[in-house]
Amino acid sequence: MSYNRSAKQKVSRKQRRAEDRELARLERERRAARARRRRIGLRVGAVTSVVVVAAGVAVAVQAHARALQVGPVNMMSDGLLITGDGSTLSPATSAPIPAGGTPTPHPVSTGTGALDLVVSLDYGDPRSAAFWAANGSTIEQWVTSGAATLEIKPVALSSGRTAYTPTPAPTPTTSTPAATPSATPSPATSSSATPSATPTPTATTNTETTAQDYALRAANAFACVASYQPSSALAVNDALFTAQHTFGSAGLTQAQLVTLVNNAGVTSSTVSSCITSRRYVDWAQQATDRSGVTGVTVDVAGRPYTGSVDDTTAFSTFVASVYSSLAASASAATATPTPTATPAQTSTPTPVATPAG
Incomplete structure (x- = not known):
């Protein structure tokens, strides 16, 4: 009886040791996997941050460059x-x-x-x-x-920028000299x-x-x-x-x-x-x-x-x-005003001599 009990105890201890080793192995693998995920996460986060920062810097640089760009010569009015x-x-x-x-x-x-x-x-x-x-x-x-x-x-x-339909062209006729606006000088129209x-x-x-x-x-x-x-x-x-x-x-x-x-x-x-x-x-x-x-x-x-x-x-x-409108305005602005008549000055009465007493 004592022999059988001793044998069973030995088997139980071996099984426990095997189970302990398996549990330890699983724990090591779990920890290793968690460490790998953490490293990957850190790398992805770092790369993403770099990309975001780089994109932001690029946009800022481009905007700054556009703002500091000198315009064309002879076009200070944009024209x-x-x-x-x-x-x-x-x-x-x-x-x-x-x-x-x-x-x-x-x-x-x-x-x-x-x-x-x-x-x-x-x-x-x-x-x-x-x-x-x-x-x-x-x-x-x-x-x-x-x-x-x-x-x-x-x-x-x-x-x-929209679709455009031109005005129908008139029936061709014999060309005649174009009329010139009455104001002189003025732009001459052409036919x-x-x-x-x-x-x-x-x-x-x-x-x-x-x-x-x-x-x-x-x-x-x-x-x-x-x-x-x-x-x-x-x-x-x-x-x-x-x-x-x-x-x-x-x-x-x-x-x-x-x-x-x-x-x-x-x-x-x-x-x-x-x-x-x-x-x-x-x-x-x-x-x-x-x-x-x-x-x-x-x-x-x-x-x-x-x-x-x-x-x-x-x-x-x-x-x-x-x-014509501008010419009329300019003419009115530069016209010499007619002088207003000045009333004749009233003569000062001559003092009357006082008779001698």
């Missing part, structure tokens, strides 16, 4: 001012908008005989192209003659207006951008020309609108924009590198945001034109009426 002396066109020179600065508007010189025309146009917008096709040539004539000044402000519309012919690049599919992005890139191209070869800016403006029908909503590629400005007479290699590097794209977006415009905007001496964008007659009539 390029063009004047004429009767025979030639001359872009006005100005310093760029300083880093972190705001645009300085050109003064509206009412009553001086020259109308100030300010146009905000989108080079990818059909309505902007329709306005320039109908009125661009006439405007250039006015500016060349000195009857008006022109300030071009390129913008990149988004919600304002038709066709932008200057400029070779345009061969149309190819451009899938790299959206319509608004193209407007920004085209505005950047105009700003590059205004900065480094401003004498060609108006020709490039014409070429950008003339080329609009040759591409889809994505617009021209960067290489095609370079070809377009070269065909318009730009010879500066600095302009080409400015276009391809998108130097003023951020400025173009900021200028659009500052303008607050949502469509084609044309101001004549500070007065907005609200007529049809492709109605040459309506636009010329509006310009003539603004000129």
Whole structure:
């Protein structure tokens, strides 16, 4: 009996030791697994924190860089001012908008005989192209003659870029000289207006951008020309609108924009590198945001034109009426007033002599 009891006790002790070892093994594995999970969690958390911080720093750096970007030369008003002396066109020179600065508007010189025309146009917008096709040539004539000044402000519309249906063209008739407003000097209207012919690049599919992005890139191209070869800016403006029908909503590629400005007479290699590097794209977006415009905007001496964008007659009539109004105001302000008659001075009575006593 004692032998059997001793044997059973030995077996029980072996089983307990085995069970204890198994429990210890399981505990070690549990602790090791928990330690691994903790290490992985710490690593993931560290990586996530680094990514978040890096993304935040990148966004902050980009925002800071945009805020400190200097604007295009000669466009301190967010637009390029063009004047004429009767025979030639001359872009006005100005310093760029300083880093972190705001645009300085050109003064509206009412009553001086020259109308100030300010146009905000989108080079990818059909309505902007329709306005320039109908009125661009006439405007250039006015500016060349000195009857008006022109300030071009390129913008990149988004919600304002809508489908456009042109006004039906009238039945062709024998052309007659256009009427000239009675006020002198004043802008002369023209019976038709066709932008200057400029070779345009061969149309190819451009899938790299959206319509608004193209407007920004085209505005950047105009700003590059205004900065480094401003004498060609108006020709490039014409070429950008003339080329609009040759591409889809994505617009021209960067290489095609370079070809377009070269065909318009730009010879500066600095302009080409400015276009391809998108130097003023951020400025173009900021200028659009500052303008607050949502469509084609044309101001004549500070007065907005609200007529049809492709109605040459309506636009010329509006310009003539603004000129006449300003001329009348200036005439009234400078007229010499008629002197008021001064009453004749009353003579002083002569004292009466007192008789001698």
